[in-house]
Amino acid sequence: MTDSPLLNEIKALIKSSGPMPVWRYMELCLMHPRHGYYISRDPLGREGDFTTAPEVSQMFGELLGLWTASVWKQMGSPQLLRLIELGPGRGTMMADALRALRVLPPLYQALNIHLVEVNPVLRERQSATLANVRNIAWHDSVDDVPDGPSIILANEYFDVLPVRQMVRLENGWHERVIEIDPNGKLQFGAAPEPTPRFDVLLPPLVRAAPIGAVFEWRPDGEIMKLATRVRDQDGAALIIDYGHLRSDAGDTFQAIARHTFADPLKAPGQADVTAHVDFQALARAAEDVGARVHGPVTQGDFLKRIGIDTRAAALMQKATPEVATDISVALKRLTDTGRGGMGSMFKVLGISEPRLTGLAGLSDLEQAGETS
Structure with a gap:
């Protein structure tokens, strides 16, 4: 990693205002208007810092396209459908999804595409990838997307939303902060006073956490916004991200640079901080506003339920031996449920208007492939 111009700015803020909450540090690392990681670069692919599922294989986006078709039919096949993607990367997933949807002309003609992206570099990549797509618009926030029946896709979106960390000390739960050590380097610390009545917010598994335990939580605003939209305007949202099925204690704050873990305090703005x-907290917040929750399930289970094995077999049948091997490797990578595999680390959660039941892949009864 190169020298971080953001580091000195953060140190100056700490010196003038005191230790900085972890959520604020994360926000600056990712979204600082000049030096933020997601403002200034394309982080994806082999030459970037990490690889997302759409970059692994076309099958991922194609199957999400078929999932979209399945939900659209459940919605009653509206003549206008806003297909919204949050954090669309290079546009790869949307391109693959739309290719799959071209076999359904009534749906394809109904689509209006909305990409929520703040990174100008990635907007240019998305525009090039989706150059032949009609009825497409970019937005800084999902709030800016016009009303109407919607399906929202959010792959690796929530993991980069700022997270609050609380650490348990002898006298209660304290906000975890970033401070400057005697050698002038950043280090973790704790606010001097406990957060009043924080215990009442804790899920059951965390209430008996030992001294030194860390609990992470994100404000519910973003998930409640999505849940309210699909509740009121018809539709569904699909959230795919790495995380845990149940609320529990644990420090997962991390940085990734060049496909390897890095010190999150060493070069702010130069690495992906997540x-x-x-997922239990997301589901609870969505239910609190009256949306229906589907899942969560592991990514491996979800992809197998919506037909990734069948799709892989069809692609391999027409492929050269070398390409067939690549497809097989991608299939395993996306669905592997072994320790550290994407199939188990990543979870999938569906949120919908109350009348929609049994969303494909999130119920044993329906499959996305059953669209024709």
């Missing part, structure tokens, strides 16, 4: 997603 924290695992609490």
Whole structure:
């Protein structure tokens, strides 16, 4: 990693205002208007810092396209459908999804595409990838997307939303902060006073956590916004991210640079800074506003239920031996449920208007491939 111009700015803020909450540090690392990681670069692919599922194989986006078709039919096949993607990367997933949807002209003609992206570099990549797509618009926030029946896709979106960390000390739960050590380097610390009545917010598994335990939580605003939209305007949202099925204690704050873990305090703005997603908390927040929740399930289970094995077999049948091997490797990578495999680390959660039941892949009864 190169020298971080953001580091000195963060140190100056700490010196003038005191220790900085982890959520604020994460926000600056990712979204600082000049030096933020997601403002200034394309982080994807082999030459970037990490690889997302759409970059692994076309099958991922194609199957999400078929999932979209399945939900659209459940919605009553509206003549206008806003297909919204949050954090679309290079546009790869949307391109693959739309290719799959071209076999359904009534749906394809109904689509309006909305990409929520703040990174100008990635917007240019998306525009090039989707140059032949009609009815497409970019937005800084999902709030800017016009009303109407919607299906929202969010792959690796929630993990980069700022997370609050609380650490348990002898006298209660304290906000975890970033401070400057005697050698002038950044280090973790704790606010001097406990957060009043924080215990009442804790899920059951965390209430008996030992001294020194860390609990992470994200404000519910973003998930409640999505849940309210699909509840009121018809539709569904699909959230795919790495995280845990149940709320529990644990420090998952991490940085990734050049496909390897890095010190999250060493070069702010130069690495992807994330924290695992609490899917139980997402589900609870969505239910609180009256949306229906489907899942969560592991990514491996979800992809197998919506037909990735069948799709892989069809692609391999027409492929050269070398390409067939690549497809097989990609299939395993996306669905592997072994320790550290994407199939188990990543979880999938569906949120919908109350009348929609049994969303494909999130129920044993329906499959996305059953669209024709």
